[in-house]
Amino acid sequence: LTTTMTIVVHPLPTVIPSVITQSFCSGGTTNINLLSNVSGATFSWTATATTITGQSGSVTGSGATSINQTLILNANQVAAGQVTYVIVAEANGCLGAPVTVVVTVNPIPNVIVSPTSLAQTICSGQATNISFSGAINNTVYSWSVVSSVGVSGALNGSGTAINQTLTTTGLSQGTVVYEVTPSLNGCTGTPQRITVTVNPVPEIFGSATHPDLCSGESTFISVSTFNATTVFNWVVEPVGVSGATAGTATGSSILIAQPLTTTGNTRGYVDYIITPLLTGCPGIPITVRVYVDPLPVVSLTDGTICVDGAGVPFQTYVLDSGLNDVNYDFIWTFESGTIPVAIIPGATSATYTATQVGTYTVVATNSITNCVSNIASAVVTATNPATSLTVTQSEYFSDNATLVVTVTGGNGTLLYQLDQGALQESNVFTGVTGGTHDITVVDTQGCTYLTQKVLVIDYPKYFTPNGDGYNDTWNIIGLNQPDAKLYIFDRYGKLLKQLSATTASEGWNGIYNNEKLPSTDYWFTLDYTENGTQKQFKAHFSLKR
Structure with a gap:
């Protein structure tokens, strides 16, 4: 028996995806279209991922021909993730070979x-x-x-x-x-x-230069800007000047007025460094340098002019400002009582010769800086000179010869001088040696000048007749009385010499009868007149060879 059979062999379906790989950002959607070589084929797939959500496998019987899924990376995922799709086609009961599609999901960056x-x-x-x-x-x-x-x-x-x-x-x-x-x-x-x-940064307007000041004058630093809420801060850097202080002020314009004083007698300066500030923003600072010149310093010393008994001046007094004529100009004034007299004509020098009693003032102006000094004043008074002097000597031959000077007239402060010694306030000189002396009397005002020679009566305590020109003879010093009788004796009372007690006498040379007498003590007697009274004085002296 023969049987005929028909066998139909279907081809295996093959999946043909539109993409094999795909990449997009988290939150994007896949776009995978599915085709096959066999008409009418259906598709199924699986989806695998670990750090992504939104993926899923196929639904049975859906008949989907594309995969459209929104894929999102998991929270805090900073690395790219992947979804693996495994797709299979089926037709006529036949399953084709699986095809893999990999979808990369990139993270979205943050900032x-x-x-x-x-x-x-x-x-x-x-x-x-x-x-x-x-x-x-x-x-x-x-x-x-x-x-x-x-x-x-x-x-x-x-x-x-x-x-x-x-x-x-x-x-x-x-x-x-x-x-x-x-x-x-x-x-x-x-x-x-x-x-x-x-x-905005504030801009400061103002000059960096400032006129020079004289000590004691105030600055006049004016700066401005556009905004009224601008704060101006300044610091100071003084050199040889006091009075400058740092500070702050607010406004569209400010004025820094500070009196400045030099700390010495030379020129100084202050740098004011001013910075504007607006809403916390500092502008470019400016530095204003202010030079300060010292004031001339003048001083006068009170003095006197000398007038005679009729009140006529015969000696003037020079008032000295202590400055010079080269760098300074001067104005002198004179007052008599309380009535000011006009400025003294022609008195423009550093000194002025006063010829009247009263109060004088002077003001000096620096010819370069034009700074004006303080007003100095001095009182000039009148002094009358003393007219005469007398000198009273203590008793002749006293162990401490004393001279007392008495002055007549004058109202100055007197000073006394013996020979070329120092001037002293006392009118008494003690321990004066025998012989001729010069007494001089002056006053501190320079009006009085009196002199007188005085003889102090005494005798040498020894003499040395050795021919050297010093103390070679012996005689009474300063007596100069021709009627006085002077006798010299040896120790036994023998008369050796009679002398004249005058300045013309040559004195005794230590020789008797052409013989040099030996070194020893010798005695003398002197009959003389003192203040109209007859007196006799006895003493001894030494001869030394």
């Missing part, structure tokens, strides 16, 4: 901006300091200038930080808004906006 407040305030001319970071390495950050109002210097760019110098274009506050966008592998994260406020 973390520092400062975290997303706002920054800087001063005009300063650079921004905005840095970026993110959770995913190799993220690329780019920014764009969303808006720029009243500011120049803001530009689009990319990198990990915005460091751009921003400058206000006017006198008011300006702003710049940057928008920073992270991107990685074609995935763009959520942009962040940063607002930068740019405060």
Whole structure:
């Protein structure tokens, strides 16, 4: 028996996906279209992944011819994830070989901006300091200038930080808004906006030069700016000057007025360093140097003029300012009582010769700095000179010869001098040696000058007749009385010599009868007149060879 059978052999269906690999950002949707070489084939698949959600296998009997699934990386996942789809075609009861499609899901980068407040305030001319970071390495950050109002210097760019110098274009506050966008592998994260406020820098207007001052005068430093809320701060650096202090003031214009004084007799200066400050932004400071010149210092000393008994001056007094005629100009005035007399004509020198009693004043002006001195004054009084002097001597031959000087007339302060000795206030001289002496009397006002020679009566206690020219003879000193009788005796009372007690006498030379007498003591008697009274004086002296 022969039987005929028909055997149909169907081809195995093959899956032909539209893509073998696919890559997109988290949250994207697969787009895998499925075809087969066998018409009417159906498809099924499995989906495998560990760090992704949204994937799923096929639903039996769905008849889907594409895989469209939204895939999302798990939270905090910074590495790319993959979904593996294994797809099988089925037709006529036949299953084809599985085909694998791998879908890569890339993370979406983020951006973390520092400062975290997303706002920054800087001063005009300063650079921004905005840095970026993110959770995913190799993220690329780019920014764009969303808006720029009243500011120049803001530009689009990319990198990990915005460091751009921003400058206000006017006198008011300006702003710049940057928008920073992270991107990685074609995935763009959520942009962040940063607002930068740019405060204007105040500009100070004022001269750095200042007129020179005389000691005691005040500064006049005026500075200004556009904004009335500007704060001006200043510090001082004085050299040889006192009175300068640091300070602060607010306003569109200020005045620094401080009296300055030199600390010595030379020129000094103060540097005022003034800085404007507006909304925390300092402007460029200016330095104002103020020179301070010292005042001339004049001083006068009271004095006297000498007048005679009729009140007529015969000796003037020179008033000296202590300065010179080269660098200074002078004005002298004179007062008589309380009635001021006009400025003394022609009195423009450093000194003035006073010829009248009264009060004189002088003011000096530095011819270079024009600084004016203090007013110095001096009182000139009248002094009458003493008219005569007498000298009273203590008793002749006293052991301590004393001279007492008596002056007549005058109202000055007297000083007394014996020979060339020092001037003294006392009118008594003690221990005066025998012989001729000069007595001089002056007064401290320079009006009195009296002199007189005085003989002090005494005798030498020894003499040395050796021919050397000193003390070679012996005689009474200073008596000069021709009627006086002077006798010299040896120790036994023998008369050796009779002398004349006058300045013309040659005295005794120690010789008797052409013989040199030996060294020993010898005696003498003297009959003389003192103050109209006859007296006799006896004593002894030594001869030394």
